[in-house]
Amino acid sequence: MNNKVQNNRAWLLVLPMLVLVAFSALIPLMTVVNYSVQDVLGPNARFFTGTEWFESILNDSALRAAFVRQILFSLTILAIQVPLGIGIALIMPKRGWQASAVLILITLPLLIPWNVVGSIWQIFTRGDIGLMGWGLREIGINYNITRNAGDAWATIILMDVWHWTPLVAMLCYSGLRSIPEAYYQAARIDRASKWAVFRYIQLPKLTNVLVIAVLLRFMHSFMIYAEPFVLTGGGPGSSTTFLSQSLATMAIGQQDLGPSAAFSIIYFLVILLVSWVFYTTIMHMQKDKNPHGGA
Amino acid sequence: MYHLENSQQGEKYNTIFSKTTPAQRRRRNARSRWRSRALLGLYLFLMILPIYWLINMSLQTNSEILGSMTLWPQNLTFDNYIGIFTNSSWYMGYVNSMLYVAMNMFITICVALPAAYAFSRYRFIGDKHLFFWLLTNLMAPPAVFLLPYFQLYYSVGLFDTHIAVALAHCLFNIPLAIWILEGFMSSVPKEIDETAYIDGYSFPRFFIKIFIPMIRSGIGVTLFFLFMFSWVELLLARTLTATSAQPIGMIMTRTSTASGIDWGTLAAAGVLTIVPGILVVYFVRNHIAKGFALGRT
DSSP: OOOOEETTTTTHHHHHHHHHIIIIIIIIHHHHHHTTEEEEEETTEEOOTHHHHHHHHHOOOHHHHHHHHHHHHHHHHHEEEEEHHHHHHHHHHOSHHHHHHHHHHHHHHGGSSSHHHHHHHHHHHOTOOOOOHHHHTTOOOOTTTTTTTHHHHHHHHHHHHHHHHHHHHHHHHHHHHHHHHHHHHHHTTOOOHHHHHHIIIIIIHHHHHHHHHHHHHHHHHHHHOHHHHHHHHHHHSTOOOHHHHHHHHHIISSSOHHHHHHHHHHHHHHHHHHHHHHHHHHHHHHHHHOOTTOO | OOSSSHHHHHHHHHHHHHHHOOOHHHHHHHHHHHHHHEEEEEEEEHHHHHHHHHHHHHOOOOHHHHSSSSSSSSSSOOOHHHHHHHHHHHHHHHHHHHHHHHHHHHHHHHHHHHHHHHHHHEEOOTTHHHHHHHHHHHHHHHHHHHHHHHHHHHHHTOOTHHHHHHHHHHHHHHHHHHHHHHHHHHHHHHHHHHHHHHHHHHHHHIIIIHHHHHHHHHHHHHHHHHHHHHHHHHHHHEEESSSOOOOHHHHGGOOOOOOTHHHHHHHHHHHHHHHHHHHHHTTTTTHHHHHHHHHHO
């Protein structure tokens, strides 16, 4: 990584990619910025509004509630998925046909289109035809995700854990596999306990992949849209309406171009900021520990 | 537990230092292995359950689904699947999805390979900023881009075509591909490039003849991820299509009509969306773990 050659002609190699990404990212983003500072009343009637839309978005109590809900959701699923993913990675078979079979089975939920994930869980949790909804009712639990906000929340979190824990598990699994056998032998000679092996050999090796896992999971959970939309439709009431859904309703449903554009920009910046702060903090921590190390 | 070939050696040390006898230790190891097997089995069982339920429903008639609670189909029927495969408005949804996913994979890998090579081998003006900017595209919520995309593709006349969805999915797939490929490429020693150049290889010839075969498995894994993210994304795909390029996920919503929901067909369509993923993951099963770590372990 450190012995790269200085060569500005490398730009030529990057250029085709840059053109494409600019077309699919920069132009739309400029449109959003453009809308966020204007009030569009018609093809020839647009007025510059400055920061008015941003102020109205920041003062919108429904959006603030959605934001708090979103943060709660992301933190909850991270708190469940990261330990669970590590645990599963530790007990996955390391070789042979069983390893392949478990790998394929575990990745299964990741390959299902997101709205089908929503459909699967909607069916699964229905009281009349779903195994889980029916089973819970049979053992006497009053479970109803269309009426009870708590049930809806629990189901969405369960769905997300089901859907995305495999990603964390796979990341940790590959991290564990890259540990040389000699480390374990040394630990055995020292008669290290299982916990010590985990704490001083496995966990340090997992840091890099865990950073990726937390970043990816945070980003994806913060953008979650299709699954809760299909499962609960944001209800009951607005108890499971997350940011993406609020934005889609505002932009497509109500066609409020100005406010939704301002909302988009704030939304995007929040994700960027959190990811950046997290990433730089971790990298600094690693640098303090190991001056030659890096990602 | 971690390996078999070295356990003899370990046993020797253990008998010197340990108070427990080898037999006790072996028994304890066996017990902990069974415990972890059981835990893993439990997790896999719970994980498969919702998918099993979907398959179960897809093999039943609607009256059986809505009638009594049955844990497996009493009267096995394939009518739901036959219905999908004989109705072009249904199976065209799969064709549409496959088409734009394939286009996206092709476009992405073509532009990502040289770019990833540049990032992994050279320093150039603004490289770090460019790389960071690329990654920010991974963080952009698709919902943010819904409206501008619709307007952009409508104005250039690409609305409701496969290429529109393929291009839109480049937004997150190109950064992802570059990120994964860069990891795999950086693990190839730089000396190989230098030797090839000394031997008189030109860059394009070296890249295609030597370098690409060396990172074959990395490219395979990258293609798997491109497939995965393009296949599962539906918010953008839905917004950019109307009738002629509609993805299967959108056609599925048609099952709910005024007379109720056609559960059997919905379940069968859902099962069919899982099948391509299983096929693809089977091909890359030996490299997939490394791929999930984006080539960085």
